[in-house]
Amino acid sequence: MNQAIRVPPTTKVADQALYSPGLDGVIAGESALCLVDEGAAGLRYRGYAIGDLAEWSSFEEVAHLLLFGHLPSKNELDGFIAMLAANQFLPDPVEHWVKSVRPNMHPMDVLRTGISLLGLSDPEVQEGSREANLRKSVRLLSQIPLLIAHAYHVPRGKQPARPAATLGFAHNLLDLLGDRKDHELADAMARVLNVSLILYAEHEFNASTFAARVVASSLADLHGAVTAAVASLKGPLHGGANEAVASMMVEIGKPERAEAWVRNALTRKQRVMGFGHRVLKKGDARSAIIQRHAEALSRMCSDQRWLEIAHIIDRIMREEKGLHPNLDFYTAVSYLLMEIPTDVYTPLFVCSRIAGWCAHVIEQQDNNRLIRPRALYKGPAPRTYEPLDRR
Numbered sequence: 299m300n301q302a303i304r305v306p307p308t309t310k311v312a313d314q315a316l317y318s319p320g321l322d323g324v325i326a327g328e329s330a331l332c333l334v335d336e337g338a339a340g341l342r343y344r345g346y347a348i349g350d351l352a353e354w355s356s357f358e359e360v361a362h363l364l365l366f367g368h369l370p371s372k373n374e375l376d377g378f379i380a381m382l383a384a385n386q387f388l389p390d391p392v393e394h395w396v397k398s399v400r401p402n403m404h405p406m407d408v409l410r411t412g413i414s415l416l417g418l419s420d421p422e423v424q425e426g427s428r429e430a431n432l433r434k435s436v437r438l439l440s441q442i443p444l445l446i447a448h449a450y451h452v453p454r455g456k457q458p459a460r461p462a463a464t465l466g467f468a469h470n471l472l473d474l475l476g477d478r479k480d481h482e483l484a485d486a487m488a489r490v491l492n493v494s495l496i497l498y499a500e501h502e503f504n505a506s507t508f509a510a511r512v513v514a515s516s517l518a519d520l521h522g523a524v525t526a527a528v529a530s531l532k533g534p535l536h537g538g539a540n541e542a543v544a545s546m547m548v549e550i551g552k553p554e555r556a557e558a559w560v561r562n563a564l565t566r567k568q569r570v571m572g573f574g575h576r577v578l579k580k581g582d583a584r585s586a587i588i589q590r591h592a593e594a595l596s597r598m599c600s601d602q603r604w605l606e607i608a609h610i611i612d613r614i615m616r617e618e619k620g621l622h623p624n625l626d627f628y629t630a631v632s633y634l635l636m637e638i639p640t641d642v643y644t645p646l647f648v649c650s651r652i653a654g655w656c657a658h659v660i661e662q663q664d665n666n667r668l669i670r671p672r673a674l675y676k677g678p679a680p681r682t683y684e685p686l687d688r689r
Contacts, residue, residue, distance in 0.1 A: 317674045321671075326503055326508065326669070326671075327503065327511065327662075327669075328665075329502065329503070329658070329661060330344065330367075330661070331343065331344060331364060331500055331502075331654065331657055331658065331661060332344075332500045332501060332502045332654070333345075333502075334501065334502045340582065340583020340584060341501070341583060341584060343360065343363060343364060343499070343500055344363055344364070344367065344368075346363070346369070348496070348497065348583065348584060348587070349583065349587060351363075351496050352493045352496050352497060352587050355369075355496060356466055356467070356468075356492060357466070357467050357468055357492050357495040357496055357499070357650070358375065358378060358379055358382070358466065358467050359375060360495075360496050360499055360653065361378075361439060361467075361499065361653040362374065362375065362378050364499060364500055364653045364654055364656075364657040365432060365435055365436075365653060365656060365657050365660070366432070378436075381436050381440075382436060382439060382440045382467070383440075383461070383463055384440075385436060385437045385439075385440035385441065386440045386441075386444060386461045387441075387444070388416075388441060388444050388445060388448065389416070389419035391415065391418070391419050392412060392415050392416055392419060392441075392445065393448070395412070395415055396408075396412070396445070396448045396449055396452050397452060399449050399452065399453050400453055401453040401454055403449075403453075404532070404641070405446065405449060405450065405641050405642055405644070405645045406528065406531070406532040406537075406644055406645060407532070408445075408449040409442070409445060409446060409449065409528055409645050409648060410525055410528045410529055410532070412445045412449065413438070413442070413445070413521060413524055413525050413528060414521060414522075414525045416437075416438070416441055416445070416521060417519060417520075417521025417522065417525070420434060420437065420521065422434055423519055423521060424519065426517060426519065426520075426663065428660060428663075428664065431520050431656070431659065431660050431663070432660065434520050434521070434656075435520065435652075435653075435656035435657075435660070438520075438521075438524065438652055438656065439467075439652055439653065439656075442648055442649055442652055443461075443467075443470065443471045443474055443649050444458070444461075444474070446474070446475075446642065446645045446646075446648075446649065447459075447474035447475060450475070450639065450642060458474050458475075459473045459474055459477070461473075461474070465488075466488070466492065467492075467495070468488045468489070468491040468492035468495055469484070469485070469488035469491075469492075471491065471495075471646070471649060472484065472487055472488050472491055472636065475638055475639070475642060476637065476638070483598065483599065486594075486595060486598050487595065487635070487636045489591075490588075490591045490592070490594075490595050490632050490636075491632075491636065493587065493588065493591050494588060494591075494629050494632060494633075494646075494650070495646075495649065495650040496650075497584045497587060497588060497625055497629075497650075498625065498629075498647055498650035498651055499650045499651060499653045499654050500651070500653065500654030500657070501651075501654070504536065505530045505531075505533070505535075505536045506527040506528070506530040506531040506536060506537065506651065506655065507527065507651075507654060507655060507658050509526045509527050509529070509530040510523040510524060510526055510527040510655045510658055510659055511523075511658050511659070511662045511669065512526070512669045513526045514658070514659040514662040514663055514666075515662055515663075515666055515667065515668050515669040516668060517663065517666065520656065520659050520660075523655070523659045524652065524655055524656065524659070527651075527655045528648060531644060531647060531648065531651070532644065534571075537644045537647045537648075538644055539571050539572060539624070539626040540572075540626040540629050540630050540633070540643045540644070540647070541630075541640050541641065541643045541644055542571035542572075543571050543572040543626050543627055543629075543630035544630040544633060544634055544640045544643065545640060546570070546571060546572075546611075547604055547607050547608065547630060547631070547634065548634075548640075550607050552603070552607075553603065553606035553607050553610060556606075556607045556610035556611055557610050557614060560610070560611050560614050560615070561614065561618075564614075564618055564619070570611065570615060571626070571627075572611075572623055572624060572626045572627030572630065573615050573619070573621040573622065573623055573624065573627065574621045574622070574624065580622070581622035582622065582623070582624045582625055584624075584625040585622065585623045585624055585625050585627060585628060588625060588628045588629050588632060589623070589628040591632060592605060592608075592628045592629075592631040592632045592635070593605060595632055595635050595636075596631070596635060599635050601635060604630075604631045604634045604635060605631055608627065608628060608630075608631050611627075612627070630643070633646075
């Protein structure tokens, strides 16, 4: 096991005997937002078990919990939803820029640049107070779904639907991505999407969150910190995993091909995405939650194909590698059933995780210390400089 040690300011880093590659297991800060627990709860947001939140809450309630520190009362929730509704528009410079986006641009690249542009258009971008950051966080929660929808549809000659005040966050997000003619099925899909948004909303010091906190620790603005988080999330070892799972299932195509496909992949030592977790070694409780919803949605859609493929892959990975599915695995089944474009999966992650990122930025700056770790030097020993004419 790697053992990380704290290096006092007077200690030469070159004398350090131990370090932890990838900061594995290192305690890099304090947070009251999320407890990653391998016990029955699996994960807790500000003390609340993730299973209870997924079962009973809306994403709007969970976003309020993360940002403001408590579950809202009815009046508080109504006010929060009203604030979200009031900010459901893109500033003119952003709308104009989206029209220049080409269909082949990666949505995460578009989102990264778009959020930075939203910062330029935000009236409080240079205001760093807690209250201003909360207001900016609410604006981003409202704007990011619109930015994703416009960036996807406008280059294809379409105009996304306008959010409806009578629908919740998840339902509006679903409608922004495509027209749903079966209202009963759309309601069911929105409920599952609501659960997935809750499950993705926060996960302690993952790569993108830590990137946001590092930027925030320099007292940079909130939009800059979130832009850094998006850049980190694009990587396939972090947010791109659910896209990779869906692509794998589409490639397999039929349940009868699944076992041979995954066994061949293991023989070739090809990584099967959607399994294992850097922290949750004994399994991801969020996976069991979304699996139940994926199974229910499969029945309602009268489409068992993706679920059957997933079950076969799941069984073989447990038998052969002892690995459990993580949240991305059965989420991909749900998103395939919703017919969400695969390259929009990771941007959907952003729609959810923006609540956690913004809460972390605010928490970091509430009790700030510049994050500045040290490096274990592995370069040459001291050398004598030789002038150019002697080399």
